[in-house]
Amino acid sequence: MEGLDPRFLPDGPWALIGDENVRVHWTRHGFPEPPGTLWVPTSETTKRLETIDPWLETWASLPLHRDATIVAVGGGVLTDMAGLAASLFLRGVKWHCWPTTLLAQVDAGLGGKTAVNLPSGKNLAGAFHPPERMIVCTEFLSTLSSRHRSAGAWELFKHALIEGDLDWAESLLAAGQPGPDDLRRSLLQKAGVVHRDLRETGERKLLNLGHTLGHALESASGFGLLHGEAVGLGTLAACLLAEEQGLPAFPADFLKRFAGRLKPLSRFLPDWPSCLPVLCRDKKAIGESKTSGGSAIHCVLPIPGQRAVLRSLPPEAWASAHARLSALLT
Ligand SMILES: NC(=O)c1ccc[n+]([C@@H]2O[C@H](COP(=O)([O-])OP(=O)(O)OC[C@H]3O[C@@H](n4cnc5c(N)ncnc54)[C@H](O)[C@@H]3O)[C@@H](O)[C@H]2O)c1
Structure with missing residues (x-):
């Protein structure tokens, strides 16, 4: 830097x-x-x-x-x-x-x-x-607008949840804007992952936390949502999906604070029927799902206190996380 x-x-x-x-x-x-x-x-x-x-x-x-x-x-x-x-x-x-x-x-x-x-x-x-x-x-x-600064902060926040570091995530939520140490730590984390797996055949897939539903939200909003904002929303939805998949739940007060920061974006949130077709075309689609027989996508699921994990799930698995996300933002 x-x-x-x-x-x-x-x-x-x-x-x-x-x-x-x-x-x-x-x-x-x-x-x-x-x-x-x-x-x-x-x-x-x-x-x-x-x-x-x-x-x-x-x-x-x-x-x-x-x-x-x-x-x-x-x-x-x-x-x-x-x-x-x-x-x-x-x-x-x-x-x-x-x-x-x-x-x-x-x-x-x-x-x-x-x-x-x-x-x-x-x-x-x-x-x-x-x-x-x-x-x-x-x-x-x-000279960057405050909206774009806030949007960028969600990509950094994502790195804290990939590591499962709730203290770091909480401090980022409280500060609003990351400091130089956060930026350095986040860059080192990404540099290490990319160095080990440039072509995203393994570990690098974890960097897609928040991007599966996030890309669908961004596209379905007609780009009314900025990329980083969509990643923030997608990351919260991933926390909810992780819990539905039987992984340890994030503390309710953490999710409340997380949702509180995202509330101003609720007016841009596209409905589920407009997201589903985009999810079905996702780059992270991997063909047939073992469980449903339909298409499956790579989903990164965060866990408090542990590194995030990767699961292959049908696009429809996001439906209830999307509904809970909408409810949390209202
Ligand atoms: N390659 C990757 O690994 C990767 C990772 C994350 C996101 N992305 C991509 O990044 C894009 C989003 O990038 P972004 O959020 O930087 O948006 P952006 O490039 O659209 O920039 C946001 C706005 O800020 C303006 N701008 C840029 N720098 C400025 C500055 N210093 N002062 C004032 N204005 C400035 C731009 O002109 C633009 O209007 C998306 O397309 C996303 O897909 C790529």
Whole structure:
């Protein structure tokens, strides 16, 4: 974790792709904008393959060669798209990630998952292409909206529940915003998991806590819910589902405080019938369920005091957790 420092720029040829909302930080520090620099608007609805096509064309026309590095500066939408573009350009060039939102600093920028959305669902086209370097400058966060700060905090909170560390989770709920030590701890946790299981064949699946129902809520809300907000809601629902699956229950007063923080989002919560079709198309779907004979999805279930566990369940298993989530938020 560093300040904005030009020593972290690439040594060789490079191109810059950045979120237009953070250009002010870059230029205020007199950072270079090499030929072909692109400052672009970003949004979940334009996180599409069509958006990155002109970026590739710009880099080809410069021209950039295989020794080039793409420097990506922005939130998770920009870094997911830029990482994918770097993986496609000339069959893959290096990229550096300068995440500028809390969510991207704590999660999206680290781990090499890059993607765009398809009309059928979130992040359905992508590649594993880890950045050569990630530079976390908390200074960027000074201009981030409070809604996006709060949304990012849920991805960090998720890390506490993956570890089953209720004290850490409680302290995050009480503080509202994570401090630098929380950020460091969370990054170390994710870095360790990703180092051991880059391609998500085992342990890394645990990082999807909150994302199974979360992605469905985010998509079904028409992206009225921010990604981190949907993860917060999905994580609470996962606590409830875990209990229904016979795992140790979270203390009622903890769930109440957790739900209390999420209450302002109740107006965005899509109903169950709009979530189910999205859940059925989930990337984490694994084919036939042994119990129901229908499709099954990987579900990460948190346990107080212990590491979270993975279960394969039919999408319909989320119905009652969704109903209880709605009730807790009203
Ligand atoms: N690759 C992964 O492992 C991974 C993990 C988690 C989330 N994601 C993805 O991340 C995306 C969400 O990322 P996000 O929450 O960063 O949203 P975002 O990239 O949409 O950024 C949020 C908003 O803040 C603006 N912004 C960015 N930095 C700013 C700054 N410093 N000051 C002021 N405004 C700023 C952006 O322009 C945007 O309007 C989702 O698409 C999600 O799928 C990816």
